[in-house]
Amino acid sequence: MRMNNVLGLIFSNAYDSAVPELTALRTMGSVPFGGRYRLIDFVLSNMVNCGITKVGVATKSNYQSLMDHLGSGKPWDLSRKTGGIFILPPFSSKDAGGVRNRIEMLHGCMNFLSHSKEEYVILTDCNVVCNTDLGALFDAHTASGADITVAYKRGVKPALTDLMSFAFDGSRITEISVGEPTGGEEAYSLNLFFMRKALLERLIQEAVSLHFDDFERDIIHRNLRTLKICGFEETGFVRTISGLQSFYDANMELLHRENRRQLFTPERPIYTKVRDDMPTIYGLGSEVTNSLIADGCTIEGTVENSILFRGVRVGRGAVVRDCILMQGSMIGENARMGCIVMDKNGVLKPGKTLCGDKTFPIYIGKGIMI
Amino acid sequence: MSRNTECIAMLLAGGQGSRLGILTKNIAKPAVPYGGKYRIIDFPLSNCVNSGIYTVGVLTQYQPLELNDYIGNGQPWDLDRENGGVHILSPYQQIKGTAWYKNTANAIYQNINFIDRYNPKYVAILSGDHIYKMDYSKMLAYHKEKNADCTIAMLEVPWEEAPRFGLMIVDDENAITEFEEKPKNPRSNKASMGVYMFTWEKLRRYLLEDEANPASGNDFGHDLIPAMHAAGERMFAYPFDGYWKDVGTIDSLWEANLDLLDPKVDLDLTDTSWKIYSRNPSSPPHYISANAAVQNSLIAGGCEIEGEVDFSVLFSDVVVEKGATVRDSIIMPGTVVRSGAVVQYAIVAENAVIEEGAVVGERPEAMKDLKDWGVAVVGEHITVGRDAVVAPKAMIDADISAAQ
Numbered sequence: 001m002r003m004n005n006v007l008g009l010i011f012s013n014a015y016d017s018a019v020p021e022l023t024a025l026r027t028m029g030s031v032p033f034g035g036r037y038r039l040i041d042f043v044l045s046n047m048v049n050c051g052i053t054k055v056g057v058a059t060k061s062n063y064q065s066l067m068d069h070l071g072s073g074k075p076w077d078l079s080r081k082t083g084g085i086f087i088l089p090p091f092s093s094k095d096a097g098g099v100r101n102r103i104e105m106l107h108g109c110m111n112f113l114s115h116s117k118e119e120y121v122i123l124t125d126c127n128v129v130c131n132t133d134l135g136a137l138f139d140a141h142t143a144s145g146a147d148i149t150v151a152y153k154r155g156v157k158p159a160l161t162d163l164m165s166f167a168f169d170g171s172r173i174t175e176i177s178v179g180e181p182t183g184g185e186e187a188y189s190l191n192l193f194f195m196r197k198a199l200l201e202r203l204i205q206e207a208v209s210l211h212f213d214d215f216e217r218d219i220i221h222r223n224l225r226t227l228k229i230c231g232f233e234e235t236g237f238v239r240t241i242s243g244l245q246s247f248y249d250a251n252m253e254l255l256h257r258e259n260r261r262q263l264f265t266p267e268r269p270i271y272t273k274v275r276d277d278m279p280t281i282y283g284l285g286s287e288v289t290n291s292l293i294a295d296g297c298t299i300e301g302t303v304e305n306s307i308l309f310r311g312v313r314v315g316r317g318a319v320v321r322d323c324i325l326m327q328g329s330m331i332g333e334n335a336r337m338g339c340i341v342m343d344k345n346g347v348l349k350p351g352k353t354l355c356g357d358k359t360f361p362i363y364i365g366k367g368i369m370i
Numbered sequence: 371m372s373r374n375t376e377c378i379a380m381l382l383a384g385g386q387g388s389r390l391g392i393l394t395k396n397i398a399k400p401a402v403p404y405g406g407k408y409r410i411i412d413f414p415l416s417n418c419v420n421s422g423i424y425t426v427g428v429l430t431q432y433q434p435l436e437l438n439d440y441i442g443n444g445q446p447w448d449l450d451r452e453n454g455g456v457h458i459l460s461p462y463q464q465i466k467g468t469a470w471y472k473n474t475a476n477a478i479y480q481n482i483n484f485i486d487r488y489n490p491k492y493v494a495i496l497s498g499d500h501i502y503k504m505d506y507s508k509m510l511a512y513h514k515e516k517n518a519d520c521t522i523a524m525l526e527v528p529w530e531e532a533p534r535f536g537l538m539i540v541d542d543e544n545a546i547t548e549f550e551e552k553p554k555n556p557r558s559n560k561a562s563m564g565v566y567m568f569t570w571e572k573l574r575r576y577l578l579e580d581e582a583n584p585a586s587g588n589d590f591g592h593d594l595i596p597a598m599h600a601a602g603e604r605m606f607a608y609p610f611d612g613y614w615k616d617v618g619t620i621d622s623l624w625e626a627n628l629d630l631l632d633p634k635v636d637l638d639l640t641d642t643s644w645k646i647y648s649r650n651p652s653s654p655p656h657y658i659s660a661n662a663a664v665q666n667s668l669i670a671g672g673c674e675i676e677g678e679v680d681f682s683v684l685f686s687d688v689v690v691e692k693g694a695t696v697r698d699s700i701i702m703p704g705t706v707v708r709s710g711a712v713v714q715y716a717i718v719a720e721n722a723v724i725e726e727g728a729v730v731g732e733r734p735e736a737m738k739d740l741k742d743w744g745v746a747v748v749g750e751h752i753t754v755g756r757d758a759v760v761a762p763k764a765m766i767d768a769d770i771s772a773a774q
Contacts, residue, residue: 034654034655035654035655036654036655036671074445255657257657257674260654260657263654264653264654269652269653270652270654271652272652274446274650276446276645276646276647276648276650277640278405278406278407278639278640278646278668279405279406279407279668279669279670279671279683279684279685280656280668280669280670281630281631281640281667281668282664282665282666282667282668282669282679283666284665284666285665286664286665286666287663288658288662288664289658289659289660289661289662290658290659290660291657291658292654292655292656292657293655293656293657293658293669294655294656294671295407295655295670295671296640298640307655308655
């Protein structure tokens with residue numbers, strides 16, 4: 001368990017603006033995903049499953065739902081006397097205008113970093129869904145003698161601003177580009193960085209004193225020659241959430257057994273806040289096919305190719321196709337819906353019809369009644 | 371720690387539940403799984419917490435390992451507390467020697483020191499074997515209002531079932547005038563639910579007297595309560611109407627699970643104002659495939675359903691393969707029902723495997739003689755081989771090899 005010598009640091013607000021619908025009232029980390037999870041559950045569980053016992057969660061704005069979700073960190077066994085979970089709200093002094101970028105976020109966490117006795121640190125965002133063995137990344141980092149190791153994935157690069165893609169010499173990164181996706185296969189960054197804590201502290205101090213403001217450009221790219229920066233390829237089910245469409249698609253991909261096997265391996269469970277719902281009730285006349293359904297639902301109608309979060313109710317005669325219905329949604333009797341992303345506690349009244357398209361899912365905001 | 375707590379609960383959880391056969395071979399009855407994700411003990415524990423009783427002693431004796439492990443520090447029920455919380459009370463060695471809990475009253479007697487530490491005014495004595503939702507704080511208010519020494523929760527049962535219960539005869543004020551223990555010709559249909567509220571000062575005295583009486587069987591129902599009654603203490607019945615079930619037998623366990631699918635049954639577990647808490651497995655949501663047909667069932671997290679499920683309760687991580695049928699059955703966590711297998715009118719315990727083409731249980735309609743019919747039971751970690759047949763009423767505690 002040498003991973004207990006690693007400190008976790010999660011940026012809960014990174015790329016919030018990529019999914020403005022879902023992050024209007026919450027952080028990227030607390031965006032619901034996969035029927036019962038929030039995005040932060042995946043990174044937190046990955047850290048905990050490999051033995052990390054101290055995790056800082058840096059927040060910037062809208063973090064009420066995140067704090068509610070994390071609580072004392074109990075579901076992840078992070079409610080501890082030594083270590084555990086630390087929520088790091090923005091530390092704005094009277095002359096600061098809030099936190100604008102990752103370097104400022106890190107600068108705000110300097111106290112937390114310097115008071116931690118762990119030797120290594122993992123930095124990560126929340127918008128990447130995967131179940132990965134971080135111990136293997138640590139091994140690769142040691143084996144390659146790298147100063148910094150960055151996780152990457154091969155495939156079509158997600159449309160996120162300033163997302164890095166790499167070229168390699170062996171495992172060492174030799175070139176970085178942050179341009180538009182080419183549409184072809186690229187090795188793109190998962191924004192998960194592993195390095196010695198002392199190195200991170202030095203890099204941040206330098207960057208702050210030189211008024212640098214871009215982590216990727218001014219810290220990673222600028223040091224490409226002076227530091228040995230290596231890549232670590234993730235090969236399993238990895239999805240980067242870069243917009244509502246990719247959020248919709250990534251959820252729907254969980255309807256494939258192979259993807260579920262990779263994301264929900266029994267050896268490395270994904271933990272989340274417990275709600276103590278009863279198991280889902282299927283009524284007489286319910287017709288459910290190809291769907292992922294969480295606890296606490298009551299289904300009396302038809303559900304096809306959909307993801308239902310906890311406590312969703314689908315009335316008699318209602319038809320739900322290709323939808324993502326978040327916690328507590330209510331679909332009235334004989335209502336029909338297709339390709340809808342319905343946020344928490346949405347209501348579709350009896351007999352109503354609402355349809356989007358698979359290439360243009362419609363988003364219904366939190367608590368909206370139609 | 372000698373804080374004054376108004377009311378504490380003592381939960382009798384040492385029962386073997388011998389009529390549940392192989393289901394309680396390795397676990398005590400209160401640890402028997404129920405309702406897709408619960409264990410029976412979740413009900414009294416959740417009732418305590420929801421009623422504002424935060425000090426609970428759980429008395430264990432028979433096969434306590436799984437139960438101790440399950441209760442742990444009580445966190446799932448919010449009973450991991452600085453003041454009070456849940457305490458597992460096992461029999462222990464004393465200077466006079468070592469004594470098992472002889473019976474219910476003796477179990478409480480041996481833990482008088484534990485109760486005294488909290489110096490409560492009232493003590494609720496509960497059973498860990500029953501499924502019901504009840505507000506003990508209302509019962510306590512009733513107990514105080516009647517200025518009672520002992521209050522017994524009472525349920526009106528159908529007259530034809532009354533001979534199975536301990537019955538009470540009460541006057542207009544619900545004061546108990548007489549007890550009848552499982553009479554052939556009942557004069558009352560008011561049954562005791564095995565839920566007692568005592569004024570501790572009184573109970574303590576009668577526990578000491580009961581222990582000193584060598585003729586006593588040290589049982590609440592048989593000895594202590596009749597003794598209190600004979601001495602003329604103030605004893606009242608607290609009327610309860612709602613779902614209450616003692617899952618003492620295989621049939622009643624099967625029935626109690628399927629009661630959850632009956633909208634007419636008054637046991638609503640979706641009610642958020644009276645949640646039943648339990649230890650939750652960290653399984654993903656369950657998946658219903660394109661070929662599956664699920665009707666009138668209860669399905670927990672982590673299941674993968676590709677076959678047909680009708681009128682059944684499936685616990686977490688159960689797999690029902692394509693072409694398999696599960697009907698009128700209870701399937702406990704981690705069990706796999708392979709393609710073409712049929713499970714009907716059965717209880718299948720944890721992590722069992724029903725191989726391809728096997729048939730477990732039989733429908734009552736298909737029986738020549740209904741007397742031979744009963745719920746079939748397959749024990750934990752058992753493999754029922756390919757095309758093998760498990761007869762109704764059978765209880766399988768060893769692997770069955772494939773049919774030739």
